[in-house]
Amino acid sequence: xxxxxxxxxxxxxxxxxxxxxxxxxxxxxxxxxxxxxxxxxxxxxxxxxxxxxxxxxxxxxxxxxxxxxxxxxxxxxxxxxxxxxxxxxxxxxxxxxxxxxxxxxxxxxxxxxxxxxxxxxxxxxxxxxxxxxxxxxxxxxxxxxxxxxxx
Amino acid sequence: xxxxxxxxxxxxxxxxxxxxxxxxxxxxxxxxxxxxxxxxxxxxxxxxxxxxxxxxxxxxxxxxxxxxxxxxxxxxxxxxxxxxxxxxxxxxxxxxxxxxxxxxxxxxxxxxxxxxxxxxxxxxxxxxxxxxxxxxxxxxxxxxxxxxxxxxxxxxxxxxxxxxxxxxxxxxxxxxxxxxxxxxxxxxxxxxxxxxxxxxxxxxxxxxxxxxxxxxxxxxxxxxxxxxxxxxxxxxxxxxxxxxxxxxxxxxxxxxxxxxxxxxxxxxxxxxxxxxxxxxxxxxxxxxxxxxxxxxxxxxxxxxxxxxxxxxxxxxxxxxxxxxxxxxxxxxxxxxxxxxxxxxxxxxxxxxxxxxxxxxxxxxxxxxxxxxxxxxxxxxxxxxxxxxxxxxxxxxxxxxxxxxxxxxxxxxxxxxxxxxxxxxxxxxx
Ligand SMILES: Cc1cc2nc3c(=O)[nH]c(=O)nc-3n(C[C@H](O)[C@H](O)[C@H](O)COP(=O)(O)OP(=O)(O)OC[C@H]3O[C@@H](n4cnc5c(N)ncnc54)[C@H](O)[C@@H]3O)c2cc1C
Ligand code: SF4
Ligand code: SF4
Numbered sequence: 001x002x003x004x005x006x007x008x009x010x011x012x013x014x015x016x017x018x019x020x021x022x023x024x025x026x027x028x029x030x031x032x033x034x035x036x037x038x039x040x041x042x043x044x045x046x047x048x049x050x051x052x053x054x055x056x057x058x059x060x061x062x063x064x065x066x067x068x069x070x071x072x073x074x075x076x077x078x079x080x081x082x083x084x085x086x087x088x089x090x091x092x093x094x095x096x097x098x099x100x101x102x103x104x105x106x107x108x109x110x111x112x113x114x115x116x117x118x119x120x121x122x123x124x125x126x127x128x129x130x131x132x133x134x135x136x137x138x139x140x141x142x143x144x145x146x147x148x149x150x151x
Numbered sequence: 152x153x154x155x156x157x158x159x160x161x162x163x164x165x166x167x168x169x170x171x172x173x174x175x176x177x178x179x180x181x182x183x184x185x186x187x188x189x190x191x192x193x194x195x196x197x198x199x200x201x202x203x204x205x206x207x208x209x210x211x212x213x214x215x216x217x218x219x220x221x222x223x224x225x226x227x228x229x230x231x232x233x234x235x236x237x238x239x240x241x242x243x244x245x246x247x248x249x250x251x252x253x254x255x256x257x258x259x260x261x262x263x264x265x266x267x268x269x270x271x272x273x274x275x276x277x278x279x280x281x282x283x284x285x286x287x288x289x290x291x292x293x294x295x296x297x298x299x300x301x302x303x304x305x306x307x308x309x310x311x312x313x314x315x316x317x318x319x320x321x322x323x324x325x326x327x328x329x330x331x332x333x334x335x336x337x338x339x340x341x342x343x344x345x346x347x348x349x350x351x352x353x354x355x356x357x358x359x360x361x362x363x364x365x366x367x368x369x370x371x372x373x374x375x376x377x378x379x380x381x382x383x384x385x386x387x388x389x390x391x392x393x394x395x396x397x398x399x400x401x402x403x404x405x406x407x408x409x410x411x412x413x414x415x416x417x418x419x420x421x422x423x424x425x426x427x428x429x430x431x432x433x434x435x436x437x438x439x440x441x442x443x444x445x446x447x448x449x450x451x452x453x454x455x456x457x458x459x460x461x462x463x464x465x466x467x468x469x470x471x472x473x474x475x476x477x478x479x480x481x482x483x484x485x486x487x488x489x490x491x492x493x494x495x496x497x498x499x500x501x502x503x504x505x506x507x508x509x510x511x512x513x514x515x516x517x518x519x520x521x522x523x524x525x526x527x528x529x530x531x532x533x534x535x536x537x538x539x540x541x542x543x544x545x546x547x548x549x550x551x552x553x554x555x556x557x558x559x560x561x562x563x564x565x566x567x568x569x570x571x572x573x574x575x576x577x578x579x580x
Binding site for chain 1: 211
């Protein structure tokens with residue numbers, strides 16, 4: 001099975017945080033940048049983290065691990081790997097216990113400030129293209145297709 | 152009946168095993184046996200259900216069509232009474248015998264009930280471990296105003312929080328001089344005790360119940376120090392012990408729990424064990440022990456499943472780890488629970504208001520940590536611990552609330568981000 005991952009290129013990342021902005025838009029109801037930030041309640045929140053210690057910056061999101069520790073840790077069965085190898089978080093089933101936050105080796109799960117539930121990258125399921133990649137002005141995020149190796 | 156793979160236990164461990172087997176092998180026959188009659192559910196969700204945070208259906212760990220999709224047979228509501236390792240058979244309480252090719256024992260834990268005079272048969276005494284407990288507590292709540300919880304560990308405190316939120320007058324009785332004593336350090340215990348007190352829960356330390364009064368129902372408990380407390384319900388949550396009854400009188404080696412190696416094999420060929428019934432290697436502790444945790448049970452089952460179908464894998468990264476929360480205060484801890492004045496470890500910590508972070512280092516490596524208050528990205532610390540990274544050069548940064556990979560100097564950072572799971576950093580070719 002081929003799988004896609006988003007890779008980040010620190011050498012060209014300019015730390016503009018636009019990936020966070022567009023991730024928010026991608027996960028908003030309207031998919032409209034103005035509405036998403038000003039009028040939607042609850043406001044969507046980003047699932048990608050920009051790490052920075054200037055001048056160094058890069059964006060990091062869920063690696064969709066082959067052996068996802070978050071899935072193993074989830075006490076509710078709210079995290080699972082779908083048939084495409086994408087690790088999905090079912091917000092309805094989630095009880096906000098943060099076992100996944102404890103387990104994710106990349107710190108790739110963020111927390112929704114309003115619902116207190118975790119938020120994670122779903123590779124923009126249902127959209128044509130992951131928005132963070134599509135809208136990165138300097139191509140510091142890129143999609144790679146890999147063969148899913150078996151462990 | 153003969154099955155290639157037989158699994159006793161329908162919880163985290165059993166399901167981890169089923170999923171691993173089916174990832175590699177869709178043709179073999181698999182049977183899951185469980186004493187409880189329910190579709191696989193998460194006992195860790197009991198507090199959430201009672202609290203009204205989730206519907207009953209959400210207690211189920213996997214979707215309703217799970218067994219069909221996995222093509223496994225089930226015998227639910229049937230207890231396995233014995234394993235016959237010579238004839239490779241599992242004997243069931245209804246007289247049936249099941250022959251296995253390979254067997255996983257994932258029978259979990261059973262509640263430990265300390266001796267209390269007068270206890271036995273009362274209908275308002277519950278543990279907090281099973282679906283049937285929840286349903287019982289739920290029924291009992293209708294006319295309960297006061298409840299005594301014996302045990303100030305994670306489960307006892309979770310029960311206490313829920314019952315307090317339901318408006319009951321809750322008293323927790325704990326033998327140690329602080330709550331959560333084996334799991335977290337004293338600083339954290341005191342923060343938690345304060346949260347409970349602020350929310351009207353009385354915590355009685357250094358004490359236990361010596362006698363219960365009441366025939367059909369417990370009406371009163373009498374503590375070791377003579378104090379008497381009226382109650383409408385008693386919840387016993389002092390801990391779980393490995394449930395190893397099925398392997399009694401077999402050559403399968405049992406210490407505190409069933410002894411397994413890193414492939415999750417027991418001392419008898421073709422028999423594996425995992426989860427709360429087993430004793431596995433703790434990489435921080437440096438020896439085998441019982442680690443009654445959901446992630447450990449699931450991962451142990453998964454590793455067992457791989458080995459059962461012939462794909463060798465080892466479980467090398469088990470250790471104590473907890474994510475818990477009380478009255479919206481979150482705590483994550485992992486590894487050794489070291490006191491702040493330890494001589495053997497270098498302890499660094501920061502306490503600011505309610506935000507607490509602490510690391511115990513040995514030879515520059517993290518041996519244990521507690522993060523309480525602000526939790527984001529706590530998993531990075533577990534990773535540092537698992538990889539045995541020397542953190543001396545950036546140890547002060549560990550105490551930052553927004554610690555990230557960026558705080559780890561190169562090239563360790565890139566090693567961590569590229570290692571094992573190919574990570575998103577583009578390497579120079
Ligand atoms: C209230 C509560 C909250 C918890 N919260 C957390 C948490 O937040 N995080 C965490 O890591 N852990 C938590 N735990 C612990 C976690 O639930 C256990 O570690 C986990 O369930 C262990 O899984 P297991 O598969 O080993 O066994 P169990 O879940 O104990 O399941 C044992 C299975 O074996 C079956 N069985 C037992 N004996 C027999 C027999 N003789 N014949 C047939 N079937 C048998 C049972 O019916 C059951 O299906 C919590 C536990 C409780 C009770
Ligand atoms: S959330 Fe973390 S553990 Fe889970 S798949 Fe993504 S990177 Fe892996
Ligand atoms: S916070 Fe939600 S998704 Fe994460 S482990 Fe807990 S229940 Fe699962």
